[in-house]
Amino acid sequence: MTEWAWLLPALPAVAAALGLVGWRLVPGGPAVVAIVGSAGALVVAVALVVAVEGDPARVHESARAWTPIGGIGLNVGTRVDGLAAVVAVMVCVVALLVQVYSTAYMAGDPRYSTYAAEISLFTSAMLLVVVASDLFELLIGWEVMGLCSYLLVGHYWQTEGARAAAVKAFVTTRIGDTGFLFGIFVLGVGAGSFDVSAVTAGAGSMPHTTVVAGALLLLCGVVGKSAQFPLHVWLPDAMAGPTPVSALIHAATMVAAGIYVVARLYPVFLAAPVALTVLGIIACITMLGAALAAFAEDDLKRVLAWSTVSQLAYMAAGLAVGGWTASVWHLLTHAAFKALLFLAAGSVLRTVGTNLMSEMGGLWRRMPLTFGTALVGAGALAGIPPFAGAFSKDGILAAAREHGGGLGTSVYVVGLVTVFVTAAYVTRLVLRTFLGSYRGHARLHEAPLVMTGPLVLLAGFAVLLGAPVLPSSYGVRSWFGVPAGSEPLHVGIGGVLLTSAVALLAVGLLAWQHRRQPATDPIDALGRAALPLRRAFWVDEAYSAVLIRPVHALAAAVVEIDRRGLDATVVGTGRTASLAGGGLRLLQNGNVQAYLSALVIGVLIVVISVSVAVAA
Amino acid sequence: MTGADVVFALLGVVCLAAAVLVVTSPNVIHAALWLVVCFGALAGCYLVLTAEFVAWVQVLIYIGAIVVLMLFGAMLTRAPIGPQPAGGAGGLDSGNRPLAALAGLATTGVLGTLVISAFRGAYVDIHHTAVGDGRVIGAAVFRFFVLPFEIASVLLLAALVGAIVLTRREVSDAEQADRA
Amino acid sequence: MHLSLAVGLSALLFGTGVYGVLARRNAVAVLMAVELMLNAANLDLVAFDAWFKDNLHGGQVFALFVVVVAAAEVGVGLAIVLAVFRLRDTVAVDALTQLADRDPPARADTVASDSAP
Numbered sequence: 001m002t003e004w005a006w007l008l009p010a011l012p013a014v015a016a017a018l019g020l021v022g023w024r025l026v027p028g029g030p031a032v033v034a035i036v037g038s039a040g041a042l043v044v045a046v047a048l049v050v051a052v053e054g055d056p057a058r059v060h061e062s063a064r065a066w067t068p069i070g071g072i073g074l075n076v077g078t079r080v081d082g083l084a085a086v087v088a089v090m091v092c093v094v095a096l097l098v099q100v101y102s103t104a105y106m107a108g109d110p111r112y113s114t115y116a117a118e119i120s121l122f123t124s125a126m127l128l129v130v131v132a133s134d135l136f137e138l139l140i141g142w143e144v145m146g147l148c149s150y151l152l153v154g155h156y157w158q159t160e161g162a163r164a165a166a167v168k169a170f171v172t173t174r175i176g177d178t179g180f181l182f183g184i185f186v187l188g189v190g191a192g193s194f195d196v197s198a199v200t201a202g203a204g205s206m207p208h209t210t211v212v213a214g215a216l217l218l219l220c221g222v223v224g225k226s227a228q229f230p231l232h233v234w235l236p237d238a239m240a241g242p243t244p245v246s247a248l249i250h251a252a253t254m255v256a257a258g259i260y261v262v263a264r265l266y267p268v269f270l271a272a273p274v275a276l277t278v279l280g281i282i283a284c285i286t287m288l289g290a291a292l293a294a295f296a297e298d299d300l301k302r303v304l305a306w307s308t309v310s311q312l313a314y315m316a317a318g319l320a321v322g323g324w325t326a327s328v329w330h331l332l333t334h335a336a337f338k339a340l341l342f343l344a345a346g347s348v349l350r351t352v353g354t355n356l357m358s359e360m361g362g363l364w365r366r367m368p369l370t371f372g373t374a375l376v377g378a379g380a381l382a383g384i385p386p387f388a389g390a391f392s393k394d395g396i397l398a399a400a401r402e403h404g405g406g407l408g409t410s411v412y413v414v415g416l417v418t419v420f421v422t423a424a425y426v427t428r429l430v431l432r433t434f435l436g437s438y439r440g441h442a443r444l445h446e447a448p449l450v451m452t453g454p455l456v457l458l459a460g461f462a463v464l465l466g467a468p469v470l471p472s473s474y475g476v477r478s479w480f481g482v483p484a485g486s487e488p489l490h491v492g493i494g495g496v497l498l499t500s501a502v503a504l505l506a507v508g509l510l511a512w513q514h515r516r517q518p519a520t521d522p523i524d525a526l527g528r529a530a531l532p533l534r535r536a537f538w539v540d541e542a543y544s545a546v547l548i549r550p551v552h553a554l555a556a557a558v559v560e561i562d563r564r565g566l567d568a569t570v571v572g573t574g575r576t577a578s579l580a581g582g583g584l585r586l587l588q589n590g591n592v593q594a595y596l597s598a599l600v601i602g603v604l605i606v607v608i609s610v611s612v613a614v615a616a
Numbered sequence: 617m618t619g620a621d622v623v624f625a626l627l628g629v630v631c632l633a634a635a636v637l638v639v640t641s642p643n644v645i646h647a648a649l650w651l652v653v654c655f656g657a658l659a660g661c662y663l664v665l666t667a668e669f670v671a672w673v674q675v676l677i678y679i680g681a682i683v684v685l686m687l688f689g690a691m692l693t694r695a696p697i698g699p700q701p702a703g704g705a706g707g708l709d710s711g712n713r714p715l716a717a718l719a720g721l722a723t724t725g726v727l728g729t730l731v732i733s734a735f736r737g738a739y740v741d742i743h744h745t746a747v748g749d750g751r752v753i754g755a756a757v758f759r760f761f762v763l764p765f766e767i768a769s770v771l772l773l774a775a776l777v778g779a780i781v782l783t784r785r786e787v788s789d790a791e792q793a794d795r796a
Numbered sequence: 797m798h799l800s801l802a803v804g805l806s807a808l809l810f811g812t813g814v815y816g817v818l819a820r821r822n823a824v825a826v827l828m829a830v831e832l833m834l835n836a837a838n839l840d841l842v843a844f845d846a847w848f849k850d851n852l853h854g855g856q857v858f859a860l861f862v863v864v865v866a867a868a869e870v871g872v873g874l875a876i877v878l879a880v881f882r883l884r885d886t887v888a889v890d891a892l893t894q895l896a897d898r899d900p901p902a903r904a905d906t907v908a909s910d911s912a913p
Contacts, residue, residue: 590896593889597715597818604722611726620797628805634831635809642823646848651828658835665802667842670859674838674843677863682831682870687826689874693881708822716818731803738799740847748856750847756853757860762811764857774843775868782875785882 002051002060004044005045005078006129009141011040012124019117029570030113031103036281036589037120038099042092043125048085057083059197063133064314077135079196083328087260088130090332091478094339095460097454099224101343102244104450105350115155118247122148126253130260131134134363135184135194138261142180142225145254146173152249153241165240173232176224187268195592196264203271213270215275218261222279226258226312229286229438235309236293237406239355243346246301251308251342252335259315265480266319280320284414287313291535295428296523299355300345303429306536308338310418314396323399330392333465337380339457344374347447347455352440354526357432358521359440368443371434373455378430382423383503385496386464390503394495401495407503419499423506428522431514460523530567554575569609620742624664631657642708644670648683655679666742687783810836823877823887827870834866885906 008530015037019030030557045493052060063077074348086311099119116176125148128141140512149387154166187398188194190210192200203211222228262269262279269276311334318327332603347370351362366370393415400411512524523530548582587594634654641647655678664672746752757765809832816829838859844854883886 063834190841208824388637585897588895588897591710591712592892593710593712593818594715597712597719598820600719600723600814601715604719607726618797620800621861624801628801630809632805632812636815637810638832639812639820639829644822645797647828651831652830655835658839661802661805661839662842664797665842665846667821667845667856667859670838670842670856670863673860673863677867678835682867685870686824686828686873689827689877690822692878693822693887708825708885709819709822712890713819716815719889720811720815721819723814724807727807727810728804731807732800735799735803738847740797740799740802740843742846742851745846745849746851748853751813752857753853753860761854761857761861762860763912768861770862772868775871779871779875783878784837784871792834 002078002080003062004081005048005060005062007039007044008048008078008131009128010125011044012037012127013121014497016117016121016124018122019113022494029118031099034099034116034120035096035103038045038092038123038510041123042089042096045085045088045092045127048080049082049089050281052080052082052085052467055074061133063195064397066134070408072193074136075134075195076137077133078131080131080603083210083260083263084130086332087256088127088326090335091123091126091130091253094458095119095126097339097457098248098343101247101346101451101454102130102242105244105346105447106242111155115152115242118148118151122249122254126257129257133196135188135196135199138196139184142221142257143177144262146170146177146225146376147172149249149254151236152245155242156240157244160239161237162206162240165234165237168235169238172231172519176220176222178220178226179217180221183221184218184599185213186217187265191212200265200267203268206271208272212272212274215272216278218265218268219279219282221273222258222316223282223593224258226255226316227284228258228313229289230404230539232286232309233516236297236302236305236536239299239305243301243342243349246305247339247342251338255308255312255336256315256331259312259319259327259331262316262319263324263331265326269319277407279316279602280411283317283320284315286310287317287418288414290423291418291425292533293536295421295425296530298357298521300349300357300360300429300433301342301355301455303357303425303434304338304345307341307422307425308334310422311381313414314393314418317415318396318399321396321403321408321411323396323403326392326395328501329465330389330396331389333380333392333462336458336461336465337377337387340373340455341381343451343458344370344377345457346482347451348452349373349403350447351444352442354440354442357429360438361432361436361440362434362438364434364445367434367446369446369452370455373452373459374434375430376459376462378426380466381498382426382507383419384423384507385500386463386466388462388464390496390500391466394499397499398492398495409456416499416502419507423503424510424522424610426511427507427553431510432521435514436518440469447615452576460568466541482544501577575589619663625663627657627660627664629660634690640709645687647708648686648690651678651686652683655683664742665740666745667748669748669750799847802846806836806839806843809833809839821888823880823889824874826889827873827877830873831866834862838862861884864882865875881899 014544018025019033019037024530026553028556052058058081060080061077063075066074066076099116102112102116102119106115109115122145125141125144129145129407132138132141132292135230149172150166153169154162156162157166184194187206187210188201190206191199193202206214235250235255237248241250244574269279290306290309294303294310297303311330315327315330315334318324318330347366348360348363349355351367354360357434376387376558380387383390385391397415397419400408402408403411447455494539510522513520513525517525523533526533532538584597587598631654634650634657637650638647638654641650657673659671662668662674663672682732813818813829813831814831815837816832817826826882841855841862843855843860845853845859848855877887880892884892885891
């Protein structure tokens, strides 16, 4: 079965091509093409899971040589193990649900066919990253994802904000991708092959500096793609795209690809502990900072975006402390509950017509289904049992505690604090959006079945993905196949109770504040201390001051030099020639007699000169 | 210095003076009349040089036809009749006069120097040469120069047709219809 | 007689003609000056004919041909002068400056005419 894994990226790719050029030929149009493509990929992915279920740690490879590059051959093929199969299922499920949801959400959009095809292309690229057996193959999918992200964030290209956000997302991730590309070079040359299996197998025997350099360079790409500090600034702005796009790309899949690559190449990182430490530090900063920024944000989608940044940091931190299984599990649960929250947000935005929570409130009466599913997602995000997020997050914290040392302790403490902040902003989100009294003016109504259906399904996943922990840690383990050297999954009842208590404390605090002052935004209770949170710790401003303004000034200087120096020379040459020509032009006065006089005198001068010369 | 020299010199002086008046006279009609004097004196010069037939042709065609044509042209173009202020806006001379004077003097100088230095001692024996009367010239033209003669007749025909085409007034379709 | 008398007169006549062509404003007067130059050439032809004692009398015959050509030239030249007069209402050669190099028409005008329906 696993030799058919190439169908996984191929089916959505065909759907994308068909959706771009040939959807008029298909009955039902672009929606049918896109949904059939995603559904086909989902069937293949499920079949793959079934195929590898017996021994998930075993790697099934089918690759063929493509082209030699400088002595190191490039292969093209698939590499399927438990991790790849399960992540592929996750990607296909979210993609399919988003495609279904989009048929209603994007109804009437003049560029819907392009939009659906781009999502299909994105799905294909993500699945290519998931199953790629070669690092360059992986890079192709990685870059195509970046392209699709750019296109989809800029879907509403008529608005200035969407254009700027698309460029920002693209450029910021490109900065990381440059490092990623060089990381591939370093590792590939070090291992003598770009094959994933060869690189992971050869990580231990490579020179230490090579591994460290390769891992750190790969981290650049991971930090950019997964929106970690300091390259996290693009993700909140990317919310200018359509909401289903945010759910698929900027919550469930593309941003998770960075984490996935680390998980996939985990032996390389294990061989370079420095890289893991750097990753852990970055994750700690990002985790808490993004959660605090989420608490101060008024834009519903941007709250979720900051939350995504924070949750991705959890996964990165988990990988840094050896909690491989917990991180991958959190990746799956996060994909479910964050996609759910985004789609619920889309359902809300479509009705109230604004992103600002200050113009919402009290929606639960009119949108009970959206409210109910969003509550499930919020519970999972906050880490409250029995929802999935509680267990996977606790798995990460448990791994940090077991890892110990400075890194493990910091991750544990920061993680616990972030659990508190997360619960606080989630509660604030629910309070400001669904509870209280409505502060806007739109006519509220529940979303159609095509949109609420995916919500209910995803809510189911958000609950059920927590189930494997209940009897023992065996279930999760049997799905993924843990690489050697990482901590096994330990979800103890004590840890879960602690995180739940912390989360519930935050919820209670917020609820108490809400009961006291129902009309006040909880962030206002912080007073002046909230300013750094509102501005997201001035990271954008810092970039503007350190990078953007100097670059603009440099560009202005270059333009000025070009205008004053180079252009002036060119223009001056032209002017001089014109002036000289103008002088000659005075002779061309149209008076034939003047011409003839010049002619006669010229002839005479020639004759006299020749005569004198001959006589002499 | 023979009698022929004296006669030729006197005729030449008259011719040259008339020519200068032709190109300086402020009145175009006067200029045409001075042209008659110039050509007449030139015909006398031809006679001294024993070119009898050419002299008569000079009188007949130049004075009789070409100068008359010039006068017609001057009148048809409504040239100002009567003296005009020299060099003025309405004058017969353009602002190009200094340059023209330079060019004319230089030409004369070059040509004069050339021919005088080339033919300083050359002497024309006009007493022992066949007089170019009608019989001699006619024999030469129709015996040796028939082809150029015929070509000249074609040239004249072409000039005739060309002159008619150029000066013919365009007749519009409406006028043609009126005449029909 | 001395040949230099004839060729000297011819040179003087020719120079006078050159001056006339270049200095006269009226086109008819310019044509008269051209006639002077042609006659200077004729005088040379006749003088050399006599000097060479040419049995064929080529010089005199060519003088005749020059007269013919001059007649044709005057006919066509005056026709052109008349046509110009009819078109421009003047025969002053220094007023006919259509050949002058002038500034191209202003761009705004061409744009306006281009955009006009």
